[in-house]
Amino acid sequence: MSFSRLAIRPIVAASGSRRLATSAVVVKHKLPDLPYDYAALEPSISAKIMELHHSKHHQTYVNSLNEAEEKYAAALHAGDVTAQIALQPALKFHGGGHLNHSLFWENLAPKSSGGGTPPGGALAKAIDATWGDYGAFKKVVNASLAGIQGSGWSWLVKDKETGQLQVITLPNQDPVTGKYVPLLGIDAWEHAYYLQYQNRKAEYFGAIWDVINWKAAEGRFKV
């Protein structure tokens, strides 16, 4: 540890290490407001689930991410590489949890606001070109969700390099990164459905299509 400290300190000092540990640089993340009421996605997702999921689970990811970033800033300030590496899993888990849930809330909408209306425009064309039609695509996503062993997410992503669509699964709170752009994510953690569906997770995967907000996915597809 002392070796890495010696090696890194001059670089950190040159970039102004004091500023790294101040709140002016480490901006606190905040829980985003839900764009609809907790009960708005019923009967697909119950109000109780939405409330716990947003106000407890997501809030905890936000709090823990802020904590991890604060510690990370201190480790940067101290030139402590060992501490930085030790903080990486927390940063990934809570940072991923915050990113994933923020995308997820936008991915959903009450039926009265277009939830469940099939995709349109260029994204619909790309889905048809990749999987045949929307029904076939949903089957692929549902199979990927059912195949997740433990906590994780399924994502419809766009490959930045090729423009191709793909369905991928990621474990725990690993966020979509690298060459993939997340278009649509579905939370397959048990907390996302257990109070309403218990072990019948296939029912949850079937019902969630009624509240998918394809407008959000179309917006992300264009970028």
Add this chain to the structure above:
Amino acid sequence: MASTHKYTLPALPYAYDALEPYISHQIMTLHHDKHHQAYVNNLNAATASHVQALEKSDVQAQIALQQAIKFNGGGHINHSLFWANLAPASSPSAKTEAAPKLMDALAEKYGSYEKFQDEFNAVLLGLQGSGWGWLVKKKSGELDIVATKVHTFEAMIVMMREDANGLQDQDPVVGAQPVFGVDMWEHAYYIQYFNDKASYVTGIWNVINWEESERRFLEQVGQLKL
């Protein structure tokens, strides 16, 4: 070709409401009758397919089945161990006095039983996503706390099959045997505790079966039978 062994759901060694108020009747019913049963069913389906693949000498199909066998076989083993390492809070088995040798070993390794609990709790609450926390006895006889994520269910299987030939260089927990485990999947507590998993973790200490834990602790590593 040999016929397939059929795995069956073991009966709970106590009533579904016997672990109240720490684990609710409803959780135990769903967890045992639905979740564990699904692991057993899927394991039987996967092993039956494996027999067919063997008969056809289809190596690709056999390899494709490995993950399902690991996951569902691990789920079956872990839950079988879990039910047996729990006991009603009022029973003599749930008293730490039922594990005198294990208590001595815990005090020696961790300083005190309370310090061991603190460390074990930290491991349980530090799990990122679904997984299990285990107290294990290593081949050296030393105790250790390990977390197994969902994809390392196989670590538990390897632990139990570990023999004198050793597989030590493949996994840090190889060669150990489970003393007791705690299921940290959300299905294990969500209906009762919601996001408050810390309360589930605090409560479960009241229903650890120390008699069974002592038995596993004294068993020679690798000899444990389900």
